[in-house]
Amino acid sequence: MAAALLHGVGSTTPLSSVNYNNSRRSLPERKRASFLIQCYGSLLPGSKIGINRAAKLSTNAVTTKQDNVTASTTSKPGHELLLFEALREGLEEEMERDPRVCVMGEDVGHYGGSYKVTKGLADKYGDLRVLDTPIAENSFTGMGIGAAMTGLRPIVEGMNMGFLLLAFNQISNNCGMLHYTSGGQFEIPIVIRGPGGVGRQLGAEHSQRLESYFQSIPGIQMVACSTPYNAKGLMKAAIRSDNPVILFEHVLLYNLKERVPDEEYVLNLEEAEMVRMGEHVTILTYSRMRYHVMQAAKTLVNKGYDPEVIDIRSLKPFDLHTIGNSVKKTHRVVIVEECMRTGGIGASLTASINEHFHDYLDAPIVCLSSQDVPTPYAGTLEDWTVVQPAQIVATVEQLCQ
Amino acid sequence: MGSWFARSRSIPYLLKRNISFLHANSSCKTLPPYKSPHGFRERPPASILSFRRLESAMVGKQAQAVAYTDDDGESQSIEFPGGRVGFTTQMEFISEATDKRVPCYRVLDDDGFPIAGTRFDQLDEETAVRMYKSMVSLQIMDTIFYEAQRQGRLSFYLTSTGEEAINIATAAALSPDDIILPQYREPGILLWRGFSIEEFASQCFGTKDGHGKGRQMPIHYGSKDLNFITVSSPIATQLPQAAGVAYSLKMDGKEACAVAFTGDGGTSEGDFHAAMNFAAVMEAPVLFICRNNGWAISTPVSEQFRSDGVVVKGQAYGIRSIRVDGNDALAVYSAIRAARMMVVREQKPVLVEALTYRVGHHSTSDDSTKYRSVKEIEQWKRSRNPMTRFRNWVQANGWWSDQEEAELRGTLRNQVLKAIQVAEKAEKPCLGDLFSDVYDKLPSNLQQQEKSLRQTITRHKQDFPPDVPL
Numbered sequence: 001m002a003a004a005l006l007h008g009v010g011s012t013t014p015l016s017s018v019n020y021n022n023s024r025r026s027l028p029e030r031k032r033a034s035f036l037i038q039c040y041g042s043l044l045p046g047s048k049i050g051i052n053r054a055a056k057l058s059t060n061a062v063t064t065k066q067d068n069v070t071a072s073t074t075s076k077p078g079h080e081l082l083l084f085e086a087l088r089e090g091l092e093e094e095m096e097r098d099p100r101v102c103v104m105g106e107d108v109g110h111y112g113g114s115y116k117v118t119k120g121l122a123d124k125y126g127d128l129r130v131l132d133t134p135i136a137e138n139s140f141t142g143m144g145i146g147a148a149m150t151g152l153r154p155i156v157e158g159m160n161m162g163f164l165l166l167a168f169n170q171i172s173n174n175c176g177m178l179h180y181t182s183g184g185q186f187e188i189p190i191v192i193r194g195p196g197g198v199g200r201q202l203g204a205e206h207s208q209r210l211e212s213y214f215q216s217i218p219g220i221q222m223v224a225c226s227t228p229y230n231a232k233g234l235m236k237a238a239i240r241s242d243n244p245v246i247l248f249e250h251v252l253l254y255n256l257k258e259r260v261p262d263e264e265y266v267l268n269l270e271e272a273e274m275v276r277m278g279e280h281v282t283i284l285t286y287s288r289m290r291y292h293v294m295q296a297a298k299t300l301v302n303k304g305y306d307p308e309v310i311d312i313r314s315l316k317p318f319d320l321h322t323i324g325n326s327v328k329k330t331h332r333v334v335i336v337e338e339c340m341r342t343g344g345i346g347a348s349l350t351a352s353i354n355e356h357f358h359d360y361l362d363a364p365i366v367c368l369s370s371q372d373v374p375t376p377y378a379g380t381l382e383d384w385t386v387v388q389p390a391q392i393v394a395t396v397e398q399l400c401q
Numbered sequence: 402m403g404s405w406f407a408r409s410r411s412i413p414y415l416l417k418r419n420i421s422f423l424h425a426n427s428s429c430k431t432l433p434p435y436k437s438p439h440g441f442r443e444r445p446p447a448s449i450l451s452f453r454r455l456e457s458a459m460v461g462k463q464a465q466a467v468a469y470t471d472d473d474g475e476s477q478s479i480e481f482p483g484g485r486v487g488f489t490t491q492m493e494f495i496s497e498a499t500d501k502r503v504p505c506y507r508v509l510d511d512d513g514f515p516i517a518g519t520r521f522d523q524l525d526e527e528t529a530v531r532m533y534k535s536m537v538s539l540q541i542m543d544t545i546f547y548e549a550q551r552q553g554r555l556s557f558y559l560t561s562t563g564e565e566a567i568n569i570a571t572a573a574a575l576s577p578d579d580i581i582l583p584q585y586r587e588p589g590i591l592l593w594r595g596f597s598i599e600e601f602a603s604q605c606f607g608t609k610d611g612h613g614k615g616r617q618m619p620i621h622y623g624s625k626d627l628n629f630i631t632v633s634s635p636i637a638t639q640l641p642q643a644a645g646v647a648y649s650l651k652m653d654g655k656e657a658c659a660v661a662f663t664g665d666g667g668t669s670e671g672d673f674h675a676a677m678n679f680a681a682v683m684e685a686p687v688l689f690i691c692r693n694n695g696w697a698i699s700t701p702v703s704e705q706f707r708s709d710g711v712v713v714k715g716q717a718y719g720i721r722s723i724r725v726d727g728n729d730a731l732a733v734y735s736a737i738r739a740a741r742m743m744v745v746r747e748q749k750p751v752l753v754e755a756l757t758y759r760v761g762h763h764s765t766s767d768d769s770t771k772y773r774s775v776k777e778i779e780q781w782k783r784s785r786n787p788m789t790r791f792r793n794w795v796q797a798n799g800w801w802s803d804q805e806e807a808e809l810r811g812t813l814r815n816q817v818l819k820a821i822q823v824a825e826k827a828e829k830p831c832l833g834d835l836f837s838d839v840y841d842k843l844p845s846n847l848q849q850q851e852k853s854l855r856q857t858i859t860r861h862k863q864d865f866p867p868d869v870p871l
Contacts, residue, residue, distance in 0.1 A: 102652070128652060134682060139641035139675035146645025146659070149630060150580060152652065154645070173635050174642070182623045182631035183614040184838040219839050242841040270844065317846045 078261045084254040086228035087117045090235035091155065093264065095125055098153065101239055104131040104140055105157030105194075114159050115195060115254050141167035141192065145174050148190040153239060161196030161248065162208040175244045176219030191238045192246045197288055197338055198386050199251035204374035207382075211248055211315050212344040222315040223269055224248040224287045228258040230313060233267030241269060248315070250288045272319035278308035280400055281332040284323060284349060286312045289336045289387060296392035303393075305400060315345055323349075324357055331362040332399050336387055341369045366395055502709045505756055506736055507726040511785065513793025521735040526800045532573050532730060533795050536565040536788050537806075538813055539589045542598060543761070545817045546605060546619075550765045554825060555605055559620045561586045563760030566730040566787035567692055569593055571660075574737035578657035579688075580628045580646050582639035585620055586692065587662050594627040598817055602824035609870075614838070615830040637667040640676035640689070647685035651748065658686040658744045666697025668711050677718040680750035687750045688740055689720075692727065694759035699772040715752035727755030728787035731794065758785070831870040832858075 081089060095101045103118055109132035112119030122130040133140040137158060144154040158164040164171070171192065178186055198207040211222055221243050225231035231249070238245040275290065276297060285293045290311045297307050308326055312319060327333055333353060337346040346367040353365055368387045376382055478487040508521040515521075524532070543560040550558040561568055568589025575581075581590055588601065600612065604622050607615035612624055613631065623631025630646075633639065643661035650657055667673055668691060680687045691711040695702055708714060715722025721743065725736040733755060740751045758781040762769040769778070795801045836843060836851045843851070858865050 128648075131648070131683070134675070134678055136641075136671075136675035136679070139644070139672060139679055142638060142641030142672065142676070143645035143648065143679060146582070146639075146642030146647075147649045148645070149642070150646045150649040152645075152649045169635060170638060170641070174633055174638055178631060178633065179840075180838045181613060181617045181621065181633070182625075183612045183616060185612060185623060185625040186631060187841070221840070317844050320845065 078259040080257055080259050081228045081232075082254065083225075083228045083231050083249075083256045083258075084115050084117050086232040086258075086260055087225075087235050087249070088119065088121070089260075090232035091117070091239075092121060092124075094236055094239040095121065095129065098239075100151060101153045101155070102129045102131065102147070103155045103157065104133055104144055104147075106133055106135060106140075106159050108132060108157050113157065115249075115251075118157070137163050137166040138168075138170050141170040142174065144190050144192075145170060145178070145188055148188045148244075149178070149186045153189050153191075155191040155193060155239065158192065158194030160206050160208075160251075161194045161210040162205055164192065164194065164210060165208070165213070167192075168213070171214065171220070171244075171246075172217045176217040179243075180219060187242055188244050189242045190244045191235075191241075192244070193235075193238075193249060195249045195251040195254070197248075197250040197252070198370070198375050198382065201377055201379055201382060202251070202375075203377050206251075207375035209339045209344065209370075211246075212339045212347075214246060215316050215345060215348060219244065220316065221245045221269055222248065223313055224250075224315055225313070226250070226253060226287050226290045226311055228256060229260050230267060230273060230311075232260055233265055234269065234313070236264075236266045237269045240266065245269065248287065252288055270314045270317060270319055272322040273311040273313050274322065275309040275311050276307065278306040278330070280306045280330060281308065281334060281396055282323070282326040282330045283307050283309045283334045283336060283392070283396070284312055285309070285336040286315065286345070287338065289338055292387060292389050293336050293392055296389035296396070299389065299393045300396055303397070305396060307396060312349070318349060318352055320352065320356055323353065327353060327357045328360045331360055333361065333365045334392070334395055334399060335365065335367040335369075336392055337367070337369045338386060339369055340372045341367075342372050344369055363399055366399060368392060368395060497707070498709065503712050503724050505724040505726050506732050507729050508731040508735065509729050509790050509794055511790065513790040513797070515731075515794070521731050522738055524731070524734065526798070528573060529795050529798070530800050532569050532734075533788075533791060533801060534809060535569045535572075535589065535593050536730075536791065537809055538598075539565050539568060539592055540788065541810065541813045542588075542592075542601060542817055545814065545821065546601075547761075547765065549821055550619075554821065555619055555765075557619045557765055558605065559585055559764040560761040561589060563758050563781060563787070564692060564694060564727065565589060566733055566791060567690075567727045567755050567757055570730040570733035571690065571737050574734045575660060575741060576657060578628065578655065579741070580630065580650070580657065580659050582630050582643045582646065582659060582661040583632055584636070584639065584662045584664055584667060584692075585632050585634075586664065588620065588622060591622055591624060591627060591629050594624075594629070596622070596624060596627060596629075598820045599823065600624075602817075602820040603827065606821075606824040606827065607829065608824055608827040609830040609834070610824075610827060614834045616834075616838075637663055637670035637672040637676075639663075640667070640670075640672050641679060643687045643689070644676055644679040644683065644685050647680065647687040647750075648683060650686060651684075656745055658688050658741060660688045660690060660741075662690050662692060664697060665691065665693040665695065665702050665705055665711065666700065667691075668714065669697075669705055674718075677714070677720060677750070677752070681719045684748050685750060686744045686748050688737075688744045689750060689752045690737070691752065691754045692757060693754055694727075694757045696759050696763070696769070696773070698763045698767060699769070701773075710754055710756070712752065712754040720750050720752050722752035722754065724754045724756065727757030728785060728790065730787060730791040757787070829869050 091103070103121065105113070107114055108118040109122040109127060109130050118130055133143070141156050141164070144156040147154045158167070175188055175190060179188055196208060196210050211224065214220065214222060221241065223234050223238065223245065225234045225247065234247060238247050275294065283293050293309055297309055300307050308330055310322060310326055312323070335346040335349055337344055339345050341347070346369045350365045350367050368391060370385045370387065373385060375385055478485050508515055508519045510516050539561060543562055546555060546558045547560055549555045564586060568587055572590040572593035577594060581587070583590070601622065603611035604613050605619035609615065613621065617631070618634070621632040621634070623629060630639065640661050640663060643659045646659035650659060661676070663673060677689065679685070680689070693702065693711055697705055702710070710724065712722045712724040723736055723740065726732050736753060740753050743749070744751050760778060760782050792801065832855065833851070836847045839847060855871065858871065
């Protein structure tokens with residue numbers, strides 16, 4: 001699926017530089033539309049200017065043919081959606097189905113959300129069900145927890161995952177723990193979602209990978225979406241789950257387009273996704289890195305290798321069943337992630353695989369991750385902190401010798 | 402940021418054009434400067450210009466809307482985001498303190514007699530006696546559990562000594578549908594609503610019968626049936642949650658409110674301010690009750706805030722507030738009843754500051770004689786005791802007698818002692834309870850960890866406590 005999406009863009013050169021120029025030239029309309037968003041955002045005193053800028057920049061990043069938005073849907077079943085639209089569709093279907101589902105966050109109401117995930121929902125469901133909150137992440141997360149304890153099913157949107165660091169107290173001490181400490185009396189069916197990951201020159205504070213900080217909190221589940229199909233499915237599953245779920249989206253993936261089924265579907269929160277079957281090496285990844293891996297996979301296939309690519313999707317707990325079966329088949333593992341080297345998802349996954357499948361490994365697990373540095377602003381430096389397809393190709397080649 | 406400066410530029414421009422006497426006044430210089438320090442306006446993109454065009458059109462309309470009278474220089478008003486505000490040519494700072502502190506509402510005097518001219522909600526005999534008996538229960542439970550901790554039978558305990566009136570009178574004034582988000586010094590509310598001494602003991606001793614299934618420290622009670630959300634140790638985390646609970650009640654259209662407690666120390670936490678703000682903006686039916694007992698462990702209120710207590714903070718957030726004598730059960734009862742009615746009817750938050758004194762130590766891990774004088778503690782214990790005052794009033798009405806007091810105390814003491822004895826010997830929660838309720842169903846990693854733990858215990862039985870069921 002992902003390989004097909006990247007087909008029109010360019011094969012071996014790193015994703016970052018090529019797409020930017022190509023898409024910019026071919027999308028004059030979209031550029032103007034997003035430019036307006038940027039201006040509006042920056043005129044409000046105290047607004048987070050960087051965020052709206054990302055709304056513009058993300059259209060150029062990891063995207064494909066978007067010139068004709070009016071793609072024909074009559075030829076194949078299903079309908080085409082951009083990732084943020086898929087999230088919105090999942091959210092809307094759940095809000096329709098269950099009147100207890102509500103959304104709260106900054107600018108989610110009339111503004112429609114910084115990434116348009118909640119666009120139109122306030123008009124349809126009213127101000128109370130799609131609630132605009134003041135700027136206090138710890139407090140509106142706390143509010144979500146209070147609402148969840150008394151019967152609602154809130155979805156809390158962090159404008160950027162990095163801001164949820166302010167909500168860490170509520171997420172850790174209350175969201176994760178209250179079901180346990182109250183002896184099972186109070187349930188917290190909350191969904192906390194938002195975009196994270198390294199964007200396009202958003203600076204260190206807006207390029208954080210919160211999954212590495214949250215992974216230790218007992219009582220929560222974490223999932224990361226990467227395609228419109230799994231975004232919608234995971235959103236619905238997260239809302240229906242009675243546990244607190246943190247859904248990690250990526251700033252650069254919101255404009256990915258894919259055909260999703262017309263009929264209703266809900267994905268399993270704890271399952272990993274087999275992206276490409278293979279025999280030589282298991283490449284484990286999630287979120288944006290999936291696309292870098294698939295690009296590297298194309299090169300590897302051309303060079304005669306047969307990588308198996310798994311999008312782990314479930315960050316807590318890991319789907320050791322799928323991963324284990326793959327390791328037993330290929331005996332070599334490469335983990336490609338965006339987290340920092342120290343204490344990231346890759347580090348935990350390495351430990352977990354070593355613990356369970358040590359006997360099946362022919363070589364030590366290689367984990368490719370970002371360096372332990374704050375994400376720099378300069379484009380070239382930023383590219384160097386993110387794992388690039390060329391690195392992945394080199395690693396697999398070396399591992400498979 | 403550009404539009405801000407655009408707007409403020411037009412106002413002095415307007416003033417200069419239309420109001421001549423301003424020139425003579427130094428207040429012109431206090432208006433913000435025209436230039437943006439960041440040079441933002443040097444190269445404005447097209448859409449920003451169009452936005453500003455809209456801006457100046459709006460300001461133009463305001464030029465006509467500015468109402469000013471020539472005779473009185475002070476009664477002009479002008480519109481800003483947030484509404485119309487009058488302006489003055491006199492530069493005046495609002496003082497940080499008023500001469501008089503906000504008075505507190507009181508019904509009974511120090512000896513328990515109603516003060517002349519006071520108005521309060523009349524209590525009937527049944528409620529009054531029940532309230533007094535609950536206060537005694539709370540006091541006895543506190544005393545004995547505290548002693549048990551000192552004897553090493555409990556690991557930790559926290560008393561509500563001195564705050565019995567707040568605990569019980571508040572509970573009596575609320576409806577059982579009101580959802581309570583406690584700090585940790587409000588077990589009296591559970592007591593009023595029917596939590597038994599045995600249930601208190603089960604939670605404190607961490608037995609399998611406790612609602613908490615032995616997972617929380619003592620005094621971290623919680624009961625879904627009694628609408629009392631489990632106590633969570635971090636301070637003030639329950640305050641924004643109260644806004645969420647109120648939001649939930651509002652969505653359901655229930656005639657109930659969320660009641661959130663905090664102490665004087667808790668009002669320093671960021672969560673307090675954001676929660677108040679949220680509740681006000683969202684018009685959430687939350688009743689904020691601050692138990693200002695003068696001390697946050699060893700920090701006196703003089704080191705906690707510099708405002709006139711907590712009641713004045715209500716207005717800062719647009720919340721109606723009242724200060725009440727927390728050691729006067731009748732005053733607390735009346736004030737909370739009135740506040741609750743406002744919250745439910747008007748669907749707005751209300752803040753009640755109950756002034757009181759923390760007679761006991763902060764907890765069993767604290768020795769307050771280290772930072773305050775024994776004389777001060779004794780004075781509050783003897784001559785300003787909320788229970789004595791209320792008892793005098795109840796007895797003056799002929800509803801209580803010394804003999805009933807002695808009987809009650811005797812019975813309760815035995816009951817509490819027995820409950821402790823039973824809970825001490827009761828079975829602890831089983832091993833499975835270590836892993837259950839982390840999620841709704843046991844996920845694979847926890848199943849595996851449980852299996853691994855059971856294997857370890859089986860292999861090394863002698864190293865693990867024998868009285869814990871597996």
